[in-house]
Amino acid sequence: MSQLHVTTKINGDETEFLCEAEDTLLDVLRDRLGLTGTKEGCGTGDCGACSVAVDGRLVCSCLMLGAEAEGRDIATIEGMATGDQLHPLQQKFIEMAALQCGICTPGILVAAQSLLERNPDPSEEEVRYWLAGNLCRCTGYDKIIRAVMETAADMRRAS
Amino acid sequence: MALDDTKKTREFKVVGTRPDRPDGIDKVTGRARFGADMVAPGMLTGRILRSPHAHARIVRIDASKAKALSGVKAVVTRADFGEVPEDVADVLDNCMAGDKVLYDGHAVAAVAASSPAVARKALKLIEVEYEVLPHVTDVDEAIKPDAPVLHEGRQQETVPEGMSQNVIARSEFGHGDIEAGLKQADRVVERTYRTAATHQGYIEPHACLATMGSDGRADLWVCTQGHYMVRNTCAAILGMEQGQLRVTASEIGGGFGGKTVVFLEPVALMLAKKAGRPVKMVMSRSEVLRATGPTSSTSIDVKIGMTKDGKITAGFAELRYQGGAYPGSPVDMGAMSGFAPYDLENVKTLGWDVVTNRPKAAAYRAPGAPMAAFAIESAIDEAAKGFGLDPLEVRLMNGADEGTKASYGPTYPAIGLKATLEAAKLHPHWSAPLGENQGRGVACGFWFNFGGDTCVSLNITPDGTVTVSEGNPDIGGSRASMTMMAAEELGIPYDQVRTIIADTGSLGQNEVTDGSRVTFAVGLATIKAAEAAKKEMCRRAALVWGIDEEAVEWEDGAARPAGPNAGKFPPMTLKEIAAIASNTGGPIAGHHEVNAEGAGVSFATHMVDVELDRDTGSTKILRYTVFQDAGKAVHPSYVEGQFQGGAVQGIGWALNEEYIYGDDGILQNAGFLDYRIPVASDLPMIDTVILEIPNPGHPYGVRGVGETSIVPPLAAIANAVSEAAGVRMTQLPMSPPRVLAALQAKAES
Amino acid sequence: MVEVLLWGSLADQAEGARKVEVEAATLRELLDGLGEKFPGLRPELERGVSVSIDGRVYNDSWFQPIAPDSEVVLLKRLKGG
Numbered sequence: 003m004s005q006l007h008v009t010t011k012i013n014g015d016e017t018e019f020l021c022e023a024e025d026t027l028l029d030v031l032r033d034r035l036g037l038t039g040t041k042e043g044c045g046t047g048d049c050g051a052c053s054v055a056v057d058g059r060l061v062c063s064c065l066m067l068g069a070e071a072e073g074r075d076i077a078t079i080e081g082m083a084t085g086d087q088l089h090p091l092q093q094k095f096i097e098m099a100a101l102q103c104g105i106c107t108p109g110i111l112v113a114a115q116s117l118l119e120r121n122p123d124p125s126e127e128e129v130r131y132w133l134a135g136n137l138c139r140c141t142g143y144d145k146i147i148r149a150v151m152e153t154a155a156d157m158r159r160a161s
Numbered sequence: 162m163a164l165d166d167t168k169k170t171r172e173f174k175v176v177g178t179r180p181d182r183p184d185g186i187d188k189v190t191g192r193a194r195f196g197a198d199m200v201a202p203g204m205l206t207g208r209i210l211r212s213p214h215a216h217a218r219i220v221r222i223d224a225s226k227a228k229a230l231s232g233v234k235a236v237v238t239r240a241d242f243g244e245v246p247e248d249v250a251d252v253l254d255n256c257m258a259g260d261k262v263l264y265d266g267h268a269v270a271a272v273a274a275s276s277p278a279v280a281r282k283a284l285k286l287i288e289v290e291y292e293v294l295p296h297v298t299d300v301d302e303a304i305k306p307d308a309p310v311l312h313e314g315r316q317q318e319t320v321p322e323g324m325s326q327n328v329i330a331r332s333e334f335g336h337g338d339i340e341a342g343l344k345q346a347d348r349v350v351e352r353t354y355r356t357a358a359t360h361q362g363y364i365e366p367h368a369c370l371a372t373m374g375s376d377g378r379a380d381l382w383v384c385t386q387g388h389y390m391v392r393n394t395c396a397a398i399l400g401m402e403q404g405q406l407r408v409t410a411s412e413i414g415g416g417f418g419g420k421t422v423v424f425l426e427p428v429a430l431m432l433a434k435k436a437g438r439p440v441k442m443v444m445s446r447s448e449v450l451r452a453t454g455p456t457s458s459t460s461i462d463v464k465i466g467m468t469k470d471g472k473i474t475a476g477f478a479e480l481r482y483q484g485g486a487y488p489g490s491p492v493d494m495g496a497m498s499g500f501a502p503y504d505l506e507n508v509k510t511l512g513w514d515v516v517t518n519r520p521k522a523a524a525y526r527a528p529g530a531p532m533a534a535f536a537i538e539s540a541i542d543e544a545a546k547g548f549g550l551d552p553l554e555v556r557l558m559n560g561a562d563e564g565t566k567a568s569y570g571p572t573y574p575a576i577g578l579k580a581t582l583e584a585a586k587l588h589p590h591w592s593a594p595l596g597e598n599q600g601r602g603v604a605c606g607f608w609f610n611f612g613g614d615t616c617v618s619l620n621i622t623p624d625g626t627v628t629v630s631e632g633n634p635d636i637g638g639s640r641a642s643m644t645m646m647a648a649e650e651l652g653i654p655y656d657q658v659r660t661i662i663a664d665t666g667s668l669g670q671n672e673v674t675d676g677s678r679v680t681f682a683v684g685l686a687t688i689k690a691a692e693a694a695k696k697e698m699c700r701r702a703a704l705v706w707g708i709d710e711e712a713v714e715w716e717d718g719a720a721r722p723a724g725p726n727a728g729k730f731p732p733m734t735l736k737e738i739a740a741i742a743s744n745t746g747g748p749i750a751g752h753h754e755v756n757a758e759g760a761g762v763s764f765a766t767h768m769v770d771v772e773l774d775r776d777t778g779s780t781k782i783l784r785y786t787v788f789q790d791a792g793k794a795v796h797p798s799y800v801e802g803q804f805q806g807g808a809v810q811g812i813g814w815a816l817n818e819e820y821i822y823g824d825d826g827i828l829q830n831a832g833f834l835d836y837r838i839p840v841a842s843d844l845p846m847i848d849t850v851i852l853e854i855p856n857p858g859h860p861y862g863v864r865g866v867g868e869t870s871i872v873p874p875l876a877a878i879a880n881a882v883s884e885a886a887g888v889r890m891t892q893l894p895m896s897p898p899r900v901l902a903a904l905q906a907k908a909e910s
Numbered sequence: 911m912v913e914v915l916l917w918g919s920l921a922d923q924a925e926g927a928r929k930v931e932v933e934a935a936t937l938r939e940l941l942d943g944l945g946e947k948f949p950g951l952r953p954e955l956e957r958g959v960s961v962s963i964d965g966r967v968y969n970d971s972w973f974q975p976i977a978p979d980s981e982v983v984l985l986k987r988l989k990g991g
Contacts, residue, residue: 022278024278032197032198036200037191038191038194038195038197038198039190039191039192040191041195041197041364041365041414042197042366042443043364043365043366043414043446043833044446044832044833045445045446046446046832046833046834048446048832048833048834049364049446049833051364078191079190079191080190080191082190083190088186088189088190092186092189092190095185095189096181096182096185096186096189097181098798099179099182099638099796099798099799099801099802101185101188101189102415102636102637102638102799102802102806103363103364103365103412103413103414103415103416103636103637104184104187104188104189104193104412104414105195105363105364105365105412105414105415106364106414107188107189108189108191111189127842129841130841130842130844131841131842133840133841133842134840134841134842134843135840136840136841137362137364137833137838137840138364138841139361139362139363139364139415139417139806139810139838140415140637140802140806141802141805141806141809142802142805142806142807142808142809142810142839142844142847143809143839143841143844144801144805144844144846144847145798145801145802145805146841147841147846148846317953318923318950318953319919319920319922319923319954331919332917332918332919332986333917333918333919334917334918335918361991417991418990418991419991421991491989493986494986494988494989497985497986509918511918523991524989524990524991525991526991527990527991528989528990528991529989569917569983569985570915570917570962570983570984570985571962571965571967571981571983571985572964572965572981573965574965574966609967609988609990610990611967611988611990613969675989675990675991676988676989676990676991677990678990756969756970756971758966758967758968758969758970758971758974759966759967759968760967858966868990868991
């Protein structure tokens with residue numbers, strides 16, 4: 003049983019880890035690096051709770067192998083705030099009660115951030131389709147959609 | 162204990178506002194620790210081997226090869242558990258099968274190993290010899306006299322002789338004379354309705370981390386709706402004393418009733434005991450769907466008699482609910498709640514509890530009520546529309562009010578049903594025009610709501626901030642509402658209070674977070690604990706001032722002399738009293754322990770517009786409005802959230818979600834791809850209207866809100882789809898193939 | 911005497927009576943009295959019931975007072991999610 007040595011960048015930090023060939027990126031983040039903010043809801047890419055950005059692209063970390071992180075730049079929920087300064091999306095989710103239990107929240111925030119990086123002025127329909135891969139069972143999505151759209155409006159005004 | 166607080170008309174300062182939730186930052190930064198997020202030194206991975214058969218006798222289990230595998234530290238089967246008390250016997254059998262496996266996914270053995278990979282390999286090395294038995298998964302099949310029988314000798318005395326042993330219990334409710342009522346009717350609608358089993362669909366799979374020492378003391382970290390229930394159940398199953406098992410609740414990633422029972426926890430403790438090391442167990446999504454606690458599938462006959470003016474002359478329903486492999490489907494709750502929104506002279510419901518080869522049903526948000534409401538509200542709608550009557554007016558005409566004798570027996574105190582119907586009638590949604598292929602539906606719903614055992618401890622720190630300890634996992638913002646009620650009662654700002662969820666070693670018994678009880682019961686105990694602390698602070702101020710403690714009152718966060726005779730002293734604030742607590746007798750705290758009975762019932766009316774695609778049979782939800790009585794909305798954003806979440810779970814139940822079993826009794830869609838819950842792009846915004854008809858049993862008038870919101874949507878959507886399709890839909894889910902078939906059948910007829 | 915309304919299938923176990931009378935001033939006396947007077951009710955009482963007293967539901971509170979003119983309805987034990 004020989005483990006693979008991987009060098010990658012996570013939330014801006016150079017990171018090295020050893021993993022089994024079969025370990026997913028999600029396994030590595032949670033079980034080897036202690037980054038448990040990324041959640042496992044299904045392990046089959048259906049729920050989006052494990053969403054991370056890899057080289058700026060939104061992926062389900064349960065569908066990518068840890069070994070594939072070699073040389074990549076990975077962004078997880080733990081890197082979303084800057085020090086004690088929350089990202090506007092994080093702040094708005096709290097203000098607008100866009101979470102109930104909070105298990106889907108990290109994945110939804112990572113996905114929403116990825117949307118706003120591409121499209122600073124999304125329509126409601128665009129937000130709904132972008133987040134269609136992120137399941138939330140508590141909120142009925144209403145407050146989540148509103149929070150994303152309001153954040154987008156705030157960020158447009160601020161820029 | 163009776164809760165006869167006279168409702169004061171009061172101006173609220175904190176209650177009714179929308180502050181940021183105290184656990185918000187943890188939950189948006191990934192810091193919040195859920196069930197699977199905990200680790201312990203030397204921790205092992207626990208995994209469960211599950212039955213590939215729907216019904217089989219276990220002839221032999223040989224785990225010798227697994228035990229011999231390097232890295233395997235323990236193997237557990239039913240043989241490791243001793244005799245257990247009768248009230249947890251089914252729970253244990255569900256966690257680890259005895260002589261028989263009763264459903265696809267039933268646990269038969271478990272391992273603890275040094276890594277997930279070793280654990281997986283070990284499971285494959287466990288040899289189980291089965292004698293496969295005939296099985297039954299459909300409720301109507303299971304009640305047939307020649308159906309395969311799951312259990313002998315479990316039938317209750319309420320069931321007439323000659324019925325299948327799978328029929329466990331009968332319950333009957335109502336009053337009046339159905340036959341006489343039907344004779345007065347101008348039209349009788351009589352139909353059979355069916356609903357598929359659905360799952361709560363919480364996004365966080367079950368997870369726990371168990372440790373147990375050789376001295377018998379154990380700790381458990383677990384994602385649950387009730388860690389006190391976990392403690393009591395596990396202690397009974399493992400033959401431990403409750404005080405020796407400390408359970409800490411993790412943050413919980415959804416439950417909706419599905420985390421009110423144990424599945425992994427006794428097994429994790431047994432593995433930890435045998436291995437002498439901490440054991441972490443986390444379910445996969447397919448395990449969650451195959452082997453936790455979905456709701457019943459049902460088959461319901463309804464007969465409604467109505468006069469041409471819309472008066473319901475008789476209402477009858479016979480409900481058959483399969484509750485999976487063990488007795489205890491929520492059919493009695495369905496039978497009691499289905500006609501509860503109406504004031505009926507003649508009403509009767511008959512419920513049959515049936516076992517089948519499926520996982521044991523757990524509670525799911527107002528357990529049993531949505532299916533009964535689907536059937537009954539559909540029939541009422543059909544009867545009303547048959548006379549060309551307005552379905553809202555018909556519901557108002559027959560609606561229950563204060564003084565109505567409920568279909569399940571009691572006479573209602575002040576209730577909010579008609580307020581929700583009136584609000585619905587006046588809402589612009591009701592008069593908005595509809596286009597082609599569109600339909601609008603309405604339906605009402607009812608839920609009982611509970612209280613139960615509750616403890617709250619409120620402590621004043623030396624600097625005059627306040628900590629509240631409560632024993633109910635925060636599943637949707639309840640820390641915020643407790644903090645708000647404590648701040649309200651003490652007259653201090655919201656940010657001066659911090660609420661935590663205490664472990665089982667820190668408080669007395671607490672009922673599970675269920676029955677929409679937390680804001681009501683824990684809120685009540687929080688208010689009472691704050692009152693106790695206020696009384697003590699008034700006493701301290703009286704000591705300092707040298708006056709009678711009766712001459713001191715609490716107002717706006719400070720003790721004040723009451724009345725002109727008490728003397729002229731400037732108010733002493735909470736912070737000032739806290740600072741001298743050591744000098745005036747010691748630390749100051751308030752606590753309250755109560756079995757909070759007397760919860761107020763709650764009603765809702767839902768309104769929905771749908772559009773059908775006649776080529777595919779798919780249904781689009783265009784517009785949705787919830788009208789519900791909250792008693793008093795403590796944090797309106799989270800009340801709206803409960804309304805919206807319940808409505809959308811109902812949308813899933815109505816349109817997509819279903820457990821699909823093959824002829825082999827194996828679940829065919831054990832994943833989120835094929836068990837499809839609503840996603841953001843399926844939905845419109847969910848509008849909400851909060852009505853506030855105070856509950857006299859709570860100092861602030863609070864009623865539970867969590868469960869009622871899932872009761873009306875199934876029927877409201879069915880009524881809307883039926884209108885759009887021109888065909889009465891009687892079976893859920895109304896999936897595209899089913900709607901298409903109904904449209905084609907209509908076109909051919 | 912307190913008049914207690916029984917649900918249908920329970921009435922069958924109480925010699926068919928939908929309404930029965932027992933001497934009781936508290937919830938505990940009521941439940942004990944029912945079991946004594948109608949042994950057929952005992953299995954259901956042992957499985958657990960809820961009791962509505964004047965429109966409020968009680969599960970366990972033995973010493974909840976019951977007035978002679980109270981409306982008392984025996985219910986199936988309520989469950990929630």
